[in-house]
Amino acid sequence: MKFNVKVWRQSGPNAKGGFKQYAVDGILPEMSLLEMLDVLNEQLTKQGEEPVAFDSDCREGICGTCGLVVDGMAHGSRLKCTTCELRMRHFVDGGTVTIEPFRAKSFPVIKDLVVDRGAFDRIMAAGGYVSVNAGSAPDANAVLVPKDIAEKAMDSAACIGCGACVAACPNASASLFVSAKITQFSLLPQGQAERERRALRMVGQMDQEGFGNCSNHAECEAACPKGISISNIATMRREYMRAARLHEERAEAGGGG
Amino acid sequence: MIKVAEESILNANIPDGPIESKWKTHKANIKLVSPANKRKYTVIVVGTGLAGGAAAASLGELGYNVLNFCIQDTPRRAHSVAAQGGINAAKNYQNDGDSVWRLFYDTVKGGDFRAREANVYRLAELSTNIIDQCAAQGVPFAREYGGTLANRSFGGAQVSRTFYARGQTGQQLLLGCYSSLMRQVDAGRVKLFTRREMLDLVLVDGAARGIVCRNLVTGAVESYAADAVLLATGGYSTVFFLSTNAVNCNVTAAWRCHKKGALFANPCYTQIHPTCIPLAGESQSKLTLMSESLRNDGRVWVPKKKGDTRPASEIPEGERDYFLERIYPAFGNLVPRDIASRAAKRMCDTGYGVGGTGYSVYLDFGDAIQRLGRDVVRDRYGNLFDMYHEITGESPYEMPMRIYPAPHYTMGGLWVDYNLMSNIPGLHVLGEANFSDHGANRLGASALMQGLADGYFVIPYTLGHYLAGSDVLKNKVTTDHPAFKASVAAVNEQTKRLVGARGKRTVRDFHWQLGRIMWDHVGMARNEKGLEGAIRDIRALREEFWRDVNVGGSDGDFNKNLEFAGRVADFMEQGELMALDALHRKESCGGHFREEFQTPEGEARRDDQNFCYVGAWQWSGNASEPVLHKEDLEFDYVHLAQRSYK
Ligand SMILES: Cc1cc2nc3c(=O)[nH]c(=O)nc-3n(C[C@H](O)[C@H](O)[C@H](O)COP(=O)(O)OP(=O)(O)OC[C@H]3O[C@@H](n4cnc5c(N)ncnc54)[C@H](O)[C@@H]3O)c2cc1C
Ligand code: FES
Numbered sequence: 056m057k058f059n060v061k062v063w064r065q066s067g068p069n070a071k072g073g074f075k076q077y078a079v080d081g082i083l084p085e086m087s088l089l090e091m092l093d094v095l096n097e098q099l100t101k102q103g104e105e106p107v108a109f110d111s112d113c114r115e116g117i118c119g120t121c122g123l124v125v126d127g128m129a130h131g132s133r134l135k136c137t138t139c140e141l142r143m144r145h146f147v148d149g150g151t152v153t154i155e156p157f158r159a160k161s162f163p164v165i166k167d168l169v170v171d172r173g174a175f176d177r178i179m180a181a182g183g184y185v186s187v188n189a190g191s192a193p194d195a196n197a198v199l200v201p202k203d204i205a206e207k208a209m210d211s212a213a214c215i216g217c218g219a220c221v222a223a224c225p226n227a228s229a230s231l232f233v234s235a236k237i238t239q240f241s242l243l244p245q246g247q248a249e250r251e252r253r254a255l256r257m258v259g260q261m262d263q264e265g266f267g268n269c270s271n272h273a274e275c276e277a278a279c280p281k282g283i284s285i286s287n288i289a290t291m292r293r294e295y296m297r298a299a300r301l302h303e304e305r306a307e308a309g310g311g312g
Numbered sequence: 313m314i315k316v317a318e319e320s321i322l323n324a325n326i327p328d329g330p331i332e333s334k335w336k337t338h339k340a341n342i343k344l345v346s347p348a349n350k351r352k353y354t355v356i357v358v359g360t361g362l363a364g365g366a367a368a369a370s371l372g373e374l375g376y377n378v379l380n381f382c383i384q385d386t387p388r389r390a391h392s393v394a395a396q397g398g399i400n401a402a403k404n405y406q407n408d409g410d411s412v413w414r415l416f417y418d419t420v421k422g423g424d425f426r427a428r429e430a431n432v433y434r435l436a437e438l439s440t441n442i443i444d445q446c447a448a449q450g451v452p453f454a455r456e457y458g459g460t461l462a463n464r465s466f467g468g469a470q471v472s473r474t475f476y477a478r479g480q481t482g483q484q485l486l487l488g489c490y491s492s493l494m495r496q497v498d499a500g501r502v503k504l505f506t507r508r509e510m511l512d513l514v515l516v517d518g519a520a521r522g523i524v525c526r527n528l529v530t531g532a533v534e535s536y537a538a539d540a541v542l543l544a545t546g547g548y549s550t551v552f553f554l555s556t557n558a559v560n561c562n563v564t565a566a567w568r569c570h571k572k573g574a575l576f577a578n579p580c581y582t583q584i585h586p587t588c589i590p591l592a593g594e595s596q597s598k599l600t601l602m603s604e605s606l607r608n609d610g611r612v613w614v615p616k617k618k619g620d621t622r623p624a625s626e627i628p629e630g631e632r633d634y635f636l637e638r639i640y641p642a643f644g645n646l647v648p649r650d651i652a653s654r655a656a657k658r659m660c661d662t663g664y665g666v667g668g669t670g671y672s673v674y675l676d677f678g679d680a681i682q683r684l685g686r687d688v689v690r691d692r693y694g695n696l697f698d699m700y701h702e703i704t705g706e707s708p709y710e711m712p713m714r715i716y717p718a719p720h721y722t723m724g725g726l727w728v729d730y731n732l733m734s735n736i737p738g739l740h741v742l743g744e745a746n747f748s749d750h751g752a753n754r755l756g757a758s759a760l761m762q763g764l765a766d767g768y769f770v771i772p773y774t775l776g777h778y779l780a781g782s783d784v785l786k787n788k789v790t791t792d793h794p795a796f797k798a799s800v801a802a803v804n805e806q807t808k809r810l811v812g813a814r815g816k817r818t819v820r821d822f823h824w825q826l827g828r829i830m831w832d833h834v835g836m837a838r839n840e841k842g843l844e845g846a847i848r849d850i851r852a853l854r855e856e857f858w859r860d861v862n863v864g865g866s867d868g869d870f871n872k873n874l875e876f877a878g879r880v881a882d883f884m885e886q887g888e889l890m891a892l893d894a895l896h897r898k899e900s901c902g903g904h905f906r907e908e909f910q911t912p913e914g915e916a917r918r919d920d921q922n923f924c925y926v927g928a929w930q931w932s933g934n935a936s937e938p939v940l941h942k943e944d945l946e947f948d949y950v951h952l953a954q955r956s957y958k
Pocket of ligand 1: 361393547756
């Protein structure tokens with residue numbers, strides 16, 4: 056197969072970027088989009104041009120490293136599919152493929168297609184955990200978790216932290232990412248002790264990072280390679296309201312925050 | 313030419329006493345760092361996978377000052393995230409006869425009697441705490457209706473001791489570990505350094521006191537000083553180019569430590585995983601594993617007739633050879649990985665393989681779907697089936713999967729003693745990067761267990777023991793020390809040389825060719841002639857690499873070619889060591905199969921008289937002339953016997 060690849064090139068965080076077009080040939084239908092970029096990069100390297108910088112690692116849809124906007128959609132148009140899983144057989148032979156980085160104010164471009172998603176780590180550090188030191192856990196079967204609850208928690212926990220939800224959202228909101236974590240822990244008995252504190256802090260950090268708010272476009276759900284449901288966002292709102300209310304009540308009762 | 317050290321420098325420091333109480337006694341006797349003193353120590357942890365992440369989090373919880381490094385943009389993407397199948401623990405929740413002893417026994421036997429008994433016993437003992445810890449972190453393990461944890465059986469085990477979270481066990485365990493890590497970041501006890509590649513270990517007075525790394529975004533060469541260094545940088549299967557590992561997996565951190573004096577043990581013990589999606593073409597960048605749990609319900613077969621090109625659906629039951637069930641009736645499709653892989657290779661080599669290349673075998677769910685129904689099968693394997701479908705365009709619900717073995721895990725790694733310390737004082741090695749617990753073959757679902765045992769439950773004790781017994785606090789070093797300057801200069805020199813290289817062949821091209829040599833001759837089956845040829849070829853290729861590689865770009869920013877060039881340069885040396893190790897080990901054991909040493913039925917034939925030792929290699933300054941140190945292995949509890957799964 057042959058393609059005209061239109062790629063975003065930007066030499067550094069503060070440089071001005073723009074599209075460049077390249078022709079690639081000899082692409083096999085079973086190759087992934089990233090393997091197509093590998094071929095392009097081999098070609099560029101041989102010509103003494105700088106290869107296109109992009110991130111990837113597992114190349115099987117689980118690490119969340121890769122993340123490109125392909126033909127205008129985060130991770131391309133296939134449902135529940137990461138960029139590294141996207142096969143060239145889904146593209147029209149001889150056509151143009153447009154590739155851009157995830158764009159959001161909170162994900163500054165590092166180079167070409169590589170962005171900085173450090174904001175996600177900072178949100179996780181603001182309470183995306185259960186405080187339990189190694190060695191202090193009770194026997195795993197001492198705390199029962201009904202099967203359907205465990206399954207629901209797993210649905211939320213499946214998030215790979217790629218950031219496609221942010222890239223797809225017209226408001227560049229990180230709500231799907233944040234809500235998936237909040238929901239997972241709010242469902243599980245292990246998450247109860249810090250439930251309110253977690254919701255308040257994680258949402259607070261999300262705002263501080265400059266992500267937009269959710270206005271129910273649901274683009275995030277459509278772009279999510281793991282099929283994380285937008286109902287997580289509804290849960291997050293409830294969790295946040297509940298936590299804010301309890302927080303107020305405690306403050307009124309003189310208990311502080 | 314192999315040089316054997318006149319006197320081995322290795323002391324495994326195994327505590328005295330019966331195996332059941334070694335760890336307990338050791339914990340009772342080792343030195344402690346007082347709570348008030350812990351924050352005075354700085355510890356570098358390289359790696360944020362299960363081993364490194366667990367270590368960094370736990371040490372942070374204890375109050376140490378931790379600096380934690382990784383290549384990826386966030387700790388949560390370490391390659392542990394890709395593990396699918398599950399994690400073992402001797403909980404015996406199923407009441408099916410499991411015990412610490414049985415897990416210990418299975419692991420020693422599965423490792424083909426090439427692991428250290430004391431380490432394996434401790435691993436089995438700690439396995440139960442791991443599940444408790446992970447459940448408490450909120451890892452959504454699979455559950456029964458009553459709310460208790462679910463288990464499944466996994467390759468090579470006759471009990472159900474594997475815990476799992478759908479087909480994403482590694483991801484969930486890593487996210488649990490990452491959340492504990494981020495809690496320590498929040499608490500200010502762990503400082504994260506992402507997108508950093510460790511390129512050198514810094515020794516002061518013979519002890520590990522820091523690292524030098526490259527900032528992969530800015531290109532800056534940075535130095536960090538500490539009181540101890542923990543290496544948890546994963547495995548080196550990417551020496552084969554094509555493997556189930558992530559593309560950034562590497563041997564660089566371990567190799568640079570090796571070149572600073574750390575012994576590299578059993579480099580030739582590599583695991584080839586039986587159930588991977590077969591290779592499709594030359595531009596493929598990696599191979600995808602299909603979890604071995606598929607073998608619980610899938611049946612492996614090839615046509616009985618050689619070169620049968622009919623589609624699977626047209627081959628009647630009577631003309632199918634379920635070869636694993638036929639050859640190994642007791643274990644059937646669940647035989648250990650090395651055995652399953654070699655059996656598949658034999659079938660293909662002798663002309664029974666299927667698919668376009670003839671290099672694959674069927675893994676069939678037809679019976680399972682009939683017996684259990686589509687829904688149950690989807691429940692168990694849905695995401696794996698989807699993944700297979702997405703990659704190959706074929707649906708396993710409709711036709712059998714095609715699978716073929718691929719490099720997957722490296723049992724070899726830096727040599728460590730019982731305390732997980734290498735022969736360099738202060739340098740500790742955890743997880744897949746060390747050689748310790750799996751002998752010549754790793755059983756399924758036990759790497760996650762080992763990484764977490766090392767990080768959560770072993771190193772928090774043994775590191776304290778080292779620190780309390782050393783004088784590092786009195787001799788604090790900073791990065792102004794000349795040893796750091798020398799390391800930085802050496803790293804800079806190599807970087808300059810690589811980035812300036814404007815030869816004709818790309819880094820990937822060299823890596824691909826090296827991988828071919830390794831796969832053909834240092835892969836699933838090895839022989840003397842092939843290994844000797846491979847060694848010659850690697851040497852020639854290494855020379856060509858330095859003469860003709862084309863890297864390009866600049867060393868002052870994000871430059872993937874440059875990153876990979878450094879890794880491939882190390883593989884060019886380490887690949888040779890793997891071949892030398894495989895050549896010297898004139899026996900077959902576990903994942904190391906020498907064609908000259910097999911039983912009449914084609915099974916591995918060990919030579920316990922001559923090779924019942926850990927082969928740990930010392931860097932001599934010349935990649936072709938390493939020096940061998942032997943650590944003799946003794947089997948006091950599980951008696952040496954030929955492995956049989958018939
Ligand atoms: C596809 C797949 C499936 C698997 N399934 C299972 C399973 O079901 N059960 C099981 O028990 N095991 C499984 N394994 C094996 C298991 O996942 C690994 O052995 C284990 O997770 C390794 O953990 P680790 O912490 O040692 O290394 P990793 O998770 O690989 O982490 C390595 C870390 O080191 C960092 N690093 C590496 N080099 C450098 C450097 N030079 N400088 C700085 N940082 C560096 C990386 O950034 C990363 O953070 C599987 C492996 C694969 C590949
Ligand atoms: S590279 Fe890991 S999800 Fe794409």
